[in-house]
Amino acid sequence: MTALTILMFASAYLLGSVSSAILVSRLFGLPDPRTSGSRNPGATNILRIGGKFPASLVLVFDILKGTVPVYASYHLSIEPIYLAFIAVFACLGHMFPLFFNFSGGKAVATAFGAILPLGLDLAALVIITWCGILYLTKYSSLAAILSVSLAPFFTMLFKPEFALPVGILSALIIFRHKDNIVRLIEGQESKVTDKKPPHS
Template sequence: MLALSAVLVSYLIGSVPAASWLARSRGVDIRKVGSGNSGATNVLRSLGKGPAFLVAAFDILKGALAVWLARALGLPPEWVGLCGVAAVIGHNFSPFLGFRGGKGVATSFGTIAVLDPVAGAGAFVLGVFTMWLTRFVSAGSILGALTAGILVVALGRPGWLTLVILFLAALLIWQHRANIGRLTAGKESRLGEKVR
């Protein structure tokens, strides 16, 4: 019962729509501007660097907090991983936004970084480098997710951890399927450009 309650609480933590609420406090409906995505990148394009940093930090913390909470409760590792997954699902499918949300990049990173710091660091370095090199946030996010998945397999992590990180990587890539289509068609917007 404790484990299931922790998963539910983790989902609710993840579902807090920081981007939407912060934008609303400034008179903006984040779902109706830019890409329409409730995440830090759309906040950056719509409201600027300061608000985007706050949203990214909050979203990272959601994933990390879910894992820390599960560990503090002394739950088995598998349940700790499920709590991290629940936070990401809450972010992507928030009941506060009609079961819509962001793409889970920051929340997935927060979860992975606490579950496996090596995979998290690898994903962060390659993801940020790709964003800097190409100016495509989507490309950096996708390559970061792939890096985390490759590292967790290559390092021979326990089965539960491998499954959790591979699931999060696959979910993140799925959430970016429209971006992948635009990237291959040469129509994806770069940082600093208006959404096409």
């Protein structure tokens, strides 16, 4: 492992640590997403407490937090296996942001952004799965859990050399959704069509 690779690990984590949900909330005068709505600093919560435009900004930036470090590392000729672990560090930054007391989101959008440079076919299959489950169930959390659960298997089809780190990434995201899983089982999870649900 080279010094450049270690630098990209650190850079990915630091970029991931920039919480767009909190910054956009401050910009638009919205409540802190860590203490309002579902208390999750992510695009879905911003949609519910602030509307489509602020949520769109959060979604785009969260995706870029994954895409930029992986894509940059690709052009720096970093070994393929490390590209996927750079994606993991970007998501760890989003989940445990250095700049916001290590209180972050669930990294679904950042993970999708990180997968984009690994292959458009892989990314397309993940997003189609997510959209399909969301359309059928209206549960954002369920769509995220199932799509990331399938992501390592999709990776084995298209980019098997990345299957292990993508599997690690998927496990982290599923773990971050543990409360959502409990609420889904108990029938208490909110849907995206709910205006002001207590959870996300």
